[in-house]
Amino acid sequence: xxxxxxxxxxxxxxxxxxxxxxxxxxxxxxxxxxxxxxxxxxxxxxxxxxxxxxxxxxxxxxxxxxxxxxxxxxxxxxxxxxxxxxxxxxxxxxxxxxxxxxxxxxxxxxxxxxxxxxxxxxxxxxxxxxxxxxxxxxxxxxxxxxxxxxxxxxxxxxxxxxxxxxxxxxxxxxxxxxxxxxxxxxxxxxxxxxxxxxxxxxxxxxxxxxxxxxxxxxxxxxxxxxxxxxxxxxxxxxxxxxxxxxxxxxxxxxxxxxxxxxxxxxxxxxxxxxxxxxxxxxxxxxxxxxxxxxxxxxxxxxxxxxxxxxxxxxxxxxxxxxxxxxxxxxxxxxxxxxxxxxxxxxxxxxxxxxxxxxxxxxxxxxxxxxxxxxxxxxxxxxxxxxxxxxxxxxxxxxxxxxxxxxxxxxxxxxxxxxxxxxxxxxxxxxxxxxxxxxxxxxxxxxxxxxxxxxxxxxxxxxxxxxxxxxxxxxxxxxxxxxxxxxxxxxxxxx
Numbered sequence: 001x002x003x004x005x006x007x008x009x010x011x012x013x014x015x016x017x018x019x020x021x022x023x024x025x026x027x028x029x030x031x032x033x034x035x036x037x038x039x040x041x042x043x044x045x046x047x048x049x050x051x052x053x054x055x056x057x058x059x060x061x062x063x064x065x066x067x068x069x070x071x072x073x074x075x076x077x078x079x080x081x082x083x084x085x086x087x088x089x090x091x092x093x094x095x096x097x098x099x100x101x102x103x104x105x106x107x108x109x110x111x112x113x114x115x116x117x118x119x120x121x122x123x124x125x126x127x128x129x130x131x132x133x134x135x136x137x138x139x140x141x142x143x144x145x146x147x148x149x150x151x152x153x154x155x156x157x158x159x160x161x162x163x164x165x166x167x168x169x170x171x172x173x174x175x176x177x178x179x180x181x182x183x184x185x186x187x188x189x190x191x192x193x194x195x196x197x198x199x200x201x202x203x204x205x206x207x208x209x210x211x212x213x214x215x216x217x218x219x220x221x222x223x224x225x226x227x228x229x230x231x232x233x234x235x236x237x238x239x240x241x242x243x244x245x246x247x248x249x250x251x252x253x254x255x256x257x258x259x260x261x262x263x264x265x266x267x268x269x270x271x272x273x274x275x276x277x278x279x280x281x282x283x284x285x286x287x288x289x290x291x292x293x294x295x296x297x298x299x300x301x302x303x304x305x306x307x308x309x310x311x312x313x314x315x316x317x318x319x320x321x322x323x324x325x326x327x328x329x330x331x332x333x334x335x336x337x338x339x340x341x342x343x344x345x346x347x348x349x350x351x352x353x354x355x356x357x358x359x360x361x362x363x364x365x366x367x368x369x370x371x372x373x374x375x376x377x378x379x380x381x382x383x384x385x386x387x388x389x390x391x392x393x394x395x396x397x398x399x400x401x402x403x404x405x406x407x408x409x410x411x412x413x414x415x416x417x418x419x420x421x422x423x424x425x426x427x428x429x430x431x432x433x434x435x436x437x438x439x440x441x442x443x444x445x446x447x448x449x450x451x452x453x454x455x456x457x458x459x460x461x462x463x464x465x466x467x468x469x470x471x472x473x474x475x476x477x478x479x480x481x482x483x484x485x486x487x488x489x490x491x492x493x494x
Contacts, residue, residue, distance in 0.1 A: 005025040082101055158183065
């Protein structure tokens, strides 16, 4: 079923970090993910009677394909319940492996509940994606292979969602080579396991970020929590930009494109090496999946520069007078060495006295954006560093220049809309007639959710009703009305 995946060195990354980085190539499995190990191990331990009746699982991706392939090899029948938001690519992949696909609900939780009920009704055995001893043991075979493939290892960095992978690896490593550090890696917006460890009990997240959909779990398993709490040495959190940069690092060394979850370990290695200033150590990361939606690559490429801190985004205010624009452009060309190039440049007249420029500039290392801002300030140009500003990254860089004196009582909010029919209409239908949309920006990022920027004119007397509207709507949102970037480029007064 699962092949013994290669453990290869990443030469360019190793050279840059002054530590040896090894990549466990689970992206090269038949379903492009490690998930078939646990799924197959679970099904291989079923009785002939159970196999005859069939199996069922709930999944939006890699586990679904692992179950379908395992069922095909064992000659049993597999039902896979997937959320209605699942991309067609993943649905077709499961069907191609012989699995029966049933679409139910808007989230994994909905699909999971339905799968359990349907399994009981049809007497199918449920194959859990992570919280099952046989599934955990199957994932642990990765550690067995790794320790056979290398004699020395200082630390293993493992992406964590529900906890099945890290539980299996930690069980084997701590039993055989306890001196090897096991580091759990979570997205900063999907950190159910690290929060549970800190709290001493399993907690349930209200919302999870969906960029790394393979690790977007609101609550970890009971068994995986118990094992992770006992065996994992350290926990790190990475953000979207760091993961995008890691996707590029892996591509440059392997010419393979992994999904976000597959790059989390590498992002954590970079963070760990920089924080501890290590040299000469040997680290391993599991490339746990490569089921990347092609349309998402645009977003990854766009955010990579910031994740590596190879691009600075800066807002500049220049006087609106003859020659000032040229003077500013000349100032860019005179930035301190080494030579830099402009990656983005947007200009908009704001008033009779001044104008605003949004500019992207290549950098060569961390912390340079602040120095570049100071360079402009010294020459009389007001500058704001936007390199780490999400509003600037997701929206402003694509819509600089839209100011309106008519936008009275305007509030600006960033929303995360589920990428499905009806999501926008739900938003519009719940609005009160006296509210007016003064700004709307959406850009498809190739993900399972959409990032929306909305300006709403809400009378001051109706702020309480607006608060209730946001709560009832239930879409994750961030208030940006007081963000200086908004007032600089899109505010109602120049």
